[in-house]
Amino acid sequence: MGVGPSPAAGSSSAAGSLSGSDRTRSGERCPASVDRAVEQALALVGSHSSGAPHSPDQPHSADQPHSTGRPRPADEPAAAPRSLPPDRDAGAAHAHGQDGHQQEHRQRHSVSWQEARALAIRAGQAVEVRAGRLPLDQALGHVLAEPLVALTDLPSFDTSAMDGWVVSGPGPWNIREVAEAGDKKRAGAGPSRDLGILAGRSTPATLPDGDAVRIATGARIPAEANAVIRSEHAHVDEAKGLLHAKHQVLPGQDIRPRGQECRAGDQLMPAGALVTPAVLGLAAAAGYDALVVVPRPRVDVLVLGDELLTGGLPHDGLIRDALGPMIGPWLRALGAEVSAPQRLGDDAAALRRVLTTSDADLVITTGGTAAGPVDHVHPVLAEIGAELLVDGVAARPGHPMLLARLKKETAAAVSSGSRGGARGGGPYLVGLPGNPLAAVSGLLTLAEPLLRGLSGREPEAPYRALVRDEVHGHPHDTRLVPVVHRAGGRSNGPGSGYGGGGAGTGSSAEYVVPLHYSGPAMLRGVAAADGLAVVPPGGVRSGTEVEILDLPWASAMPWTEGCFT
């Protein structure tokens, strides 16, 4: 796991506050390293101020909001922050017109988090998707362009659900052997052993009343037969050649009738569904050799910054590139086809060259979105005539994130007549801020909904959960806070102070707990999280329902069940 606890940061009271037991509710032991990582990151925000160790991301980090102790009514002016950190002050000053061009961006363009999502959704949907036929073994991870309609009844014939005997009429039954002329495999089995009716083999046309024949699971049921008796429920009287049932035999028992799962023509999956391994299996069962799919959007990832190392320990002011290893796999988990990250340093010419030659559907940049001396994203976009669709979002972390559409003419693929970026238009560009958690915020706010649209999927239906603890808010911006899900009803779960909803009464409603280490430059909190809570300006009280952005792998984490729930 490599997420070892730092003894100094061992936030013991926070961990203790949650882990009355180091066992999960189901009694399963979580892997110890996971326990430690989660428990150290898992800490209350606000409600442990007395006696709790100094919060690891408070007050040093830029995104730590000021605490009003209660949500601020919309019409109440933001109180002077109690412990506004210096760089927050700086950001606020920019937004209020004391600096050069960055503050202009903030004033002219910044949109709310909700608007930013809506714009990203619309941008993704504006692109005409191109469908193509792919063989089943290449269709995984793409999106169905057409509904999956059954090409056959399933099962396509009446079939035995068990190994045993197929019988006709009331028992006891005369045991009949099945002879299959010309069947080499059957012949090889030797004359002394009757294998009966096997799956995939010929079946007697009918089964006369009073007869029983051995049958295997998946074999076709002869006409006139009315039940299958499992071998363990049958008694064979060898001497008399009779079969007896040990239990009452019900008509149709252990027979899967033709069409039980679907009839030919039934819709099995809608267009827009992701082709998962299960969908591949279903498609094969239903008669498909190939699927008509919207191909995965192709994404180029450009990592900007001269200070970034790709290996070893940080030294001399240089740091490890945390985004190169993270963004590609994250985008793949969101259904994109991603090229290896290109590390461009702080080189405006290189950035311009790549942006004008990419034939991807989406280009993601990391870093360089702000107004520092080597932050080249805005100037280069202006130079190449890109259209800024979102230029700054009232969100923390990640407020400098941006969404742009590159000019069609600038995309080499279009001029060369190939498929072209963004399916016929210029590629989209999502500019992620360089601070790692701010980049995650931009990824989930802009890239995720955009990619869904580009791959022909509907926007994800918003999902909400109760927050267990009060979460401080930013005065004006939406906060995205790493959280972990917990099932209600724990002894150390929501208590009497829990504000609303059934979860406070000890019911089993799910709730989320905000995590520490959620400063904009930190990944420790999100690494232990399974979602990001969308905290409105002003914050929320304990027990409030908030929107949750699920992390794409949350449900696939092997330790999720039992450890996080």
Ligand SMILES: Nc1nc2c(c(=O)[nH]1)N[C@H]1C(S)=C(S)[C@@H](COP(=O)(O)OP(=O)(O)OC[C@H]3O[C@@H](n4cnc5c(N)ncnc54)[C@H](O)[C@@H]3O)O[C@H]1N2
């Ligand atoms: N005068 C102002 N300065 C800044 C503001 C502001 O409002 N006014 N906003 C701050 C916020 S908030 C963010 S977020 C960052 C965004 O900056 P950039 O997108 O230009 O990113 P950089 O300056 O290139 O880097 C910021 C920070 O992140 C580190 N970084 C960059 N790339 C990586 C990487 N691949 N892996 C790990 N860490 C990375 C970089 O070294 C910096 O420490 O701007 C603030 N400034």
Ligand code: MOO
């Ligand atoms: O608040 Mo920034 O946008 O650190 O991430």
